[in-house]
Amino acid sequence: MKQYYLCDIIGDGSEENAYRPAVSDHSVSWVGSIPSDPVTGHPISTWALVLVATNNHAKLRNKPGIDALPDFPMDGKVSAINTATKNAMNLVLERRSIPTGLFGNADGYRDVIRGIGRQIDPAFDENNFDVAE
Amino acid sequence: MAVFGSDSFTGTSGTTLPAYSGNWVRPSWSGAVDWKISDANAAYAVGASCYVYHTAAPASADYTVKADVYIASTGGSSAISPGVLGRLSTSAATYYFARLVNSGGGLWRLYKRVNGTWTQFGSDVAGSVAAGESHEVKLSMVGTTIALYKNGEASPAITATDGSITAAGLSGLGDNAASTATTGFHIDNFSAYEAGGGATYTLAADSTALTLAGQDAGLIASRILAADTSALTLAGQDAALTAHRRLAADGAALTLAGQDATLTYTPVSGATYTLTAESGALTLTGQDAALIASRRLAADSAAFDLALQDAGLSHGYVMAAASGDYALTGQDAVLIASRRLAAESASMTLAGQDAVLTYSNEAPAPVAGAMAGNRAATESMRATRLQAGARAGRTQTSGRPAR
Numbered sequence: 001m002k003q004y005y006l007c008d009i010i011g012d013g014s015e016e017n018a019y020r021p022a023v024s025d026h027s028v029s030w031v032g033s034i035p036s037d038p039v040t041g042h043p044i045s046t047w048a049l050v051l052v053a054t055n056n057h058a059k060l061r062n063k064p065g066i067d068a069l070p071d072f073p074m075d076g077k078v079s080a081i082n083t084a085t086k087n088a089m090n091l092v093l094e095r096r097s098i099p100t101g102l103f104g105n106a107d108g109y110r111d112v113i114r115g116i117g118r119q120i121d122p123a124f125d126e127n128n129f130d131v132a133e
Numbered sequence: 134m135a136v137f138g139s140d141s142f143t144g145t146s147g148t149t150l151p152a153y154s155g156n157w158v159r160p161s162w163s164g165a166v167d168w169k170i171s172d173a174n175a176a177y178a179v180g181a182s183c184y185v186y187h188t189a190a191p192a193s194a195d196y197t198v199k200a201d202v203y204i205a206s207t208g209g210s211s212a213i214s215p216g217v218l219g220r221l222s223t224s225a226a227t228y229y230f231a232r233l234v235n236s237g238g239g240l241w242r243l244y245k246r247v248n249g250t251w252t253q254f255g256s257d258v259a260g261s262v263a264a265g266e267s268h269e270v271k272l273s274m275v276g277t278t279i280a281l282y283k284n285g286e287a288s289p290a291i292t293a294t295d296g297s298i299t300a301a302g303l304s305g306l307g308d309n310a311a312s313t314a315t316t317g318f319h320i321d322n323f324s325a326y327e328a329g330g331g332a333t334y335t336l337a338a339d340s341t342a343l344t345l346a347g348q349d350a351g352l353i354a355s356r357i358l359a360a361d362t363s364a365l366t367l368a369g370q371d372a373a374l375t376a377h378r379r380l381a382a383d384g385a386a387l388t389l390a391g392q393d394a395t396l397t398y399t400p401v402s403g404a405t406y407t408l409t410a411e412s413g414a415l416t417l418t419g420q421d422a423a424l425i426a427s428r429r430l431a432a433d434s435a436a437f438d439l440a441l442q443d444a445g446l447s448h449g450y451v452m453a454a455a456s457g458d459y460a461l462t463g464q465d466a467v468l469i470a471s472r473r474l475a476a477e478s479a480s481m482t483l484a485g486q487d488a489v490l491t492y493s494n495e496a497p498a499p500v501a502g503a504m505a506g507n508r509a510a511t512e513s514m515r516a517t518r519l520q521a522g523a524r525a526g527r528t529q530t531s532g533r534p535a536r
Binding site: 011013020023025027029031036039041128 | 244295
């Protein structure tokens with residue numbers, strides 16, 4: 001089962017402690033974009049949008065630096081997401097200085113994911129963003 | 134897929150790679166240590182931050198680098214982690230890196246390094262590092278898709294979407310700890326080759342030869358694959374030909390040869406499926422050669438030939454040899470038809486040690502048949518009607534199998 005997460009980027013950029021999203025240390029398959037500053041090589045953002053594939057998403061709950069985005073169909077309407085879930089997601093976005101309007105103004109959930117991804121990578125395309133189960 | 138760089142490290146043990154061949158250069162940003170030739174014609178790193186690049190330049194930034202990681206011995210530093218590099222810059226520590234790490238029983242990892250800063254893609258993938266084992270590591274770079282493949286698997290173990298390194302750069306080798314000429318982890322069979330492409334719709338060779346050759350040569354046609362009046366040849370180790378719709382060789386030869394050569398025709402729902410060799414020969418040869426057709430397999434007026442050890446011919450529906458001969462020979466030759474098996478006006482021959490003719494549904498039309506060979510057997514779940522047939526050999530059985 002696949003689900004999107006917002007993760008803090010951890011590590012210090014050394015070979016022994018390379019930059020990576022926080023989910024990387026929890027033995028799950030993931031795909032994510034971590035754009036690098038072309039001069040320093042350091043990530044241009046402190047967080048990453050990742051798509052995780054695992055049969056046990058529960059093990060990622062309440063882990064430091066890992067926030068699950070709603071488990072919701074990409075083609076579903078944002079209006080169908082309940083208010084409590086939306087409020088929780090807005091807090092997650094605010095904590096990472098991501099505009100909460102992405103949730104409030106979007107029609108479909110796909111627009112939300114795309115909007116988050118393009119905060120750090122203008123070329124982000126959710127259709128080319130997949131991970132094997 | 135054109136190979137632009139390769140090396141099997143056949144040299145004198147203890148020689149540094151730059152001294153062994155001018156194709157190898159230690160980049161300025163590497164540690165002051167070189168890769169060397171091992172006792173067994175492989176290469177190994179002699180210290181931390183040990184890098185070397187191959188001078189052959191790729192035509193574009195889309196290419197693949199692969200090598201075998203040979204485990205000469207286990208134990209040693211957990212920092213031993215050899216692998217292959219791609220899109221490497223000679224002026225800055227910038228590259229993609231696919232490696233096997235001597236830690237946790239063997240871990241596959243994929244990285245990018247930009248001006249010395251490391252970022253890991255994906256989580257660690259469990260591997261194996263037992264002494265004497267050899268594991269293939271492959272780094273594929275196509276556009277922004279960066280992937281690590283292990284041990285020749287068809288699907289990548291780790292995939293990333295990354296646009297940080299877009300220049301073609303060069304290929305190379307890297308490691309972060311020392312092995313010796315006889316211990317640790319060694320690299321062998323290095324090769325770098327251009328990314329493959331292929332026709333999505335039509336691949337044709339009108340009046341011209343169509344040739345695809347080379348290691349791991351692959352030809353995939355999702356629509357029509359045709360060789361009108363021309364030869365269609367696919368050769369090379371692990372050569373594969375896959376057609377999802379119509380595969381034809383009108384008036385021409387269709388040849389698939391080589392060890393483990395495979396010809397697969399996969400039907401797509403709703404389409405008309407045909408594998409033919411009209412007026413031409415349809416030939417499949419080679420050790421473990423397999424011909425699989427999930428719908429209609431015909432050889433109108435032409436010969437069908439499947440020979441050699443473990444030759445297999447499987448057909449899910451109709452197998453016919455109208456006016457043509459059917460021949461299946463070779464040790465352990467197997468002919469399986471799940472529906473109707475017929476040889477109208479033609480002979481059907483199944484010969485060879487342990488030759489088996491199996492059909493599991495309707496009885497065939499009356500046919501002249503020949504079953505010969507040691508332990509030749511015919512099995513039918515309904516009834517065997519092999520009329521006017523000659524039988525010879527030590528053991529023959531027919532009819533329903535014993536329960």
